[in-house]
Amino acid sequence: xxxxxxxxxxxxxxxxxxxPGEIVGxxxxxxxxKFIDALATMKDQIKGAVxxxxxxxxxxxxxxxxxxxxxxxxxxSVYIDxxxxxxxxxxxxxxxGAALTREKIVAAQSKQFVCIADESKLVxxxxxxxLPVEVIPMATARVVRQFAAMGGRAVVRQKDGQPLVTxxxxxxxxxxxxxxTDPVAFETEVSQWPGVVTVGVFAxxxxxxxxxxxxxxxKTLNF
Ligand code: 5RP
Numbered sequence: 066x067x068x069x070x071x072x073x074x075x076x077x078x079x080x081x082x083x084x085p086g087e088i089v090g091x092x093x094x095x096x097x098x099k100f101i102d103a104l105a106t107m108k109d110q111i112k113g114a115v116x117x118x119x120x121x122x123x124x125x126x127x128x129x130x131x132x133x134x135x136x137x138x139x140x141x142s143v144y145i146d147x148x149x150x151x152x153x154x155x156x157x158x159x160x161x162g163a164a165l166t167r168e169k170i171v172a173a174q175s176k177q178f179v180c181i182a183d184e185s186k187l188v189x190x191x192x193x194x195x196l197p198v199e200v201i202p203m204a205t206a207r208v209v210r211q212f213a214a215m216g217g218r219a220v221v222r223q224k225d226g227q228p229l230v231t232x233x234x235x236x237x238x239x240x241x242x243x244x245x246t247d248p249v250a251f252e253t254e255v256s257q258w259p260g261v262v263t264v265g266v267f268a269x270x271x272x273x274x275x276x277x278x279x280x281x282x283x284k285t286l287n288f
Contacts, residue, residue, distance in 0.1 A: 073099045075182065075276045076096060078276045079100050080104065084142045084143065086112065087111060088115060089111055089113075089142075092117050092171070093147075093162045096147035096182060097147050098121075101124050104128075105130060113133050114132055114133070115132070115171055117164050117167040117168040117170075118162065118164035121164075135167075135174060140175070140176065142176055143175060143177045144174075144179070146172070147180065147182055148275075150191050151180055151182055151186055151275055152191055155286070155288030156249075156268040157191075158245075159197070159267050160199070163199075166199050166262055169263055169270060177273050178267075178273055178274075179273070180275040181275075181276050182277055182278070183278040184284075186277075190244055192243045196245070198264050199231055200237070200261055201235055201236075202235065203260065204260020211258060216242060216243065217242050219238050219240040221236055222238070222239050248268035248271075249269060252266040252269055253269070272288060
């Protein structure tokens with residue numbers, strides 16, 4: 066099966082975690098796009114969605130799924146999102162699509178995080194994929210130096226020759242060369258650096274379930 070087919074498989078499998086009559090938390094990315102397409106087939110059974118990005122909002126609305134502001138909703142039963150990496154404990158690296166801040170906000174208001182990913186995303190230790198960090202523009206150079214002092218190589222993500230601007234008006238620093246052996250401690254520390262809006266390690270809010278697309282079908286990992 067191709068990676069695209071594996072993404073479609075887990076996107077479809079995630080439907081069984083959607084609670085009829087409720088609002089569902091929806092993440093961002095190419096795997097989530099498959100989930101949104103599948104969700105459209107049961108749109109009459111749900112109230113709508115809280116979305117983690119402008120891109121997902123556009124796709125949800127185009128398919129006729131109502132999108133609620135996160136402030137209108139106290140709590141969600143489930144949040145369904147992809148990951149750039151996931152370890153055997155359910156800790157993740159996220160933010161390849163630059164949506165990490167809103168993803169963490171929607172994950173925080175959800176009782177269960179269901180991660181959907183193809184098997185290439187499962188790693189023993191986080192750190193192979195460049196770690197995204199959303200940073201206030203005036204702090205990027207300092208944050209790059211702080212990662213260098215930790216042994217990481219950090220660069221400001223570019224788009225069309227300019228620093229990429231997130232949905233929140235901030236920049237993304239991508240960090241390579243780190244082995245994140247204690248994700249909770251790492252997330253706690255980097256989140257406190259001045260100018261850091263969100264670090265792409267999701268350990269304090271890890272996944273409870275991962276639906277992993279493999280050539281043998283969907284594997285369910287419970288954490
Ligand atoms: C976006 C994310 C995505 O969930 C992550 O990048 C995985 O994306 P894809 O499903 O396209 O591989 O965190 O900010």
